[in-house]
Amino acid sequence: MSHEVPQGAHAQRPVETQEDAEPNLDFTGTTPYEDYVRADVLTHLQKPLSDDPGELVFLVTTQVMELWFTVLVHEWETAARALRDDDLPTATAALKRSLRELTALNASWTPLAGLTPAQFNSYRAVLGDGSGFQSAMYRRLEFLLGEKSTSMLAPHRGAPRVHDELAKALHEPSLYDEVLRLLARRGHPVPGAVLERDLSARYEPSPEVEAVWADLYAGDQDAELVRLGELLTDVAELVWRWRNDHLAATRRAMGGKQGTGGSAGVAWLEKRAAKTVFPELWTARSHV
Template structure:
């Protein structure tokens, strides 16, 4: 038997066309999507960070739609797995604020004009995230009327049950006392907290035997998501305060005032209030 050291195989470097990596990742497309509109060197990081956020929105929407489909099929473990993945992805999304969180007003104003009427609230993929959380609003389709495919996708999402609607329906199928009015509500409207659903969560969390059903673990996975969404909103608020104070936001939004209102809202509200009764 030979004891001679074997040289590691050299990587394959010669390809007829693009590399397999490029074919899969489309890196050349991604790295040529940056078209700055000002001479300020800080605009590039603002643009790239915003584009990265859009990619994370896309991943999170995929995870929550996967979770919703699993819940419809009574597959709680698959739903929990998707929610747990989305929590790690939300942590990465939230970290996207780091490059922007230290902007001074002068730095932001140096390229703010390049945004024109552009604003983050016009993001269609972020809107799909909000719809999946139960934050439905038909008026948020209006900015996308000029983009038929995007508008159709948002309209479909508006009229589909949210992730939390699917959770509540699962609880009803498991024999919990979810009111019929909650189960048959117009899902194109914003979800409103219900005292009976709060009592259901208090029962699930308070019963050690029932916790083994996986529903308490589902509740905790949802709570992790809700907490990270709240942190996203607060980080957005703080970054905006630092960059522009109380001025009107881009695209005609109310800026900090609107973000403050959003930051006060709980996602999956009964999961939070039920804890007072366990």
């Protein structure tokens, strides 16, 4: 990644580097790598609470996923803004990046996918009432997908900055709202009730929107919008995979026990995983 570091030592070298050149070892302060990556900060944020050697990978996997959630929120906010400006190339580029990032996010289940109940029990108690359910960045990610919910703000009442960011996201159009607005501007009959919906409420599927997607997919007039529909379908499928991989890991690690966050555990997660992202993009397929 040295070529991406704007003010790094490498950037100061002449363009034509000699073949026997060695890396620069001479820095007066912290290295330019550290100044950019903040690796020293990042690698001192892991504070396991038990003596169990398996806890670190649970904590780091959770932190890694939080970072991917942050990247995904950035990509989908970029895409939503670009759609608002009718800038489809920028939106498409952000969505395409997000597909690879979602794939990497999902791959990061690997270290936890085979956790046994005994292994999980070795440190479960130190988690107390802590649960991924309380992840504010995951909630922002869900809001962007149209899964809005005012009650999901409640756990964050005690953290004003997090609460305010989430409240702002709750009232902003989701990525899917921006897609539907674009379809309407392109002359497709998206109902007014959908366009003027209460943005803080969960997106409810509409038969008219389903018909718009079915028409788009059946015809060949607007290939650009069909390509957008397929990118969104890829996003939806990869989110569904994350939820199902989480469900499978949870079932293996704790069977039918209650979750640390107080829910019924697997039974609760099953209901969450059954929710469809961008619903009409799936149901429209029956009518093409």
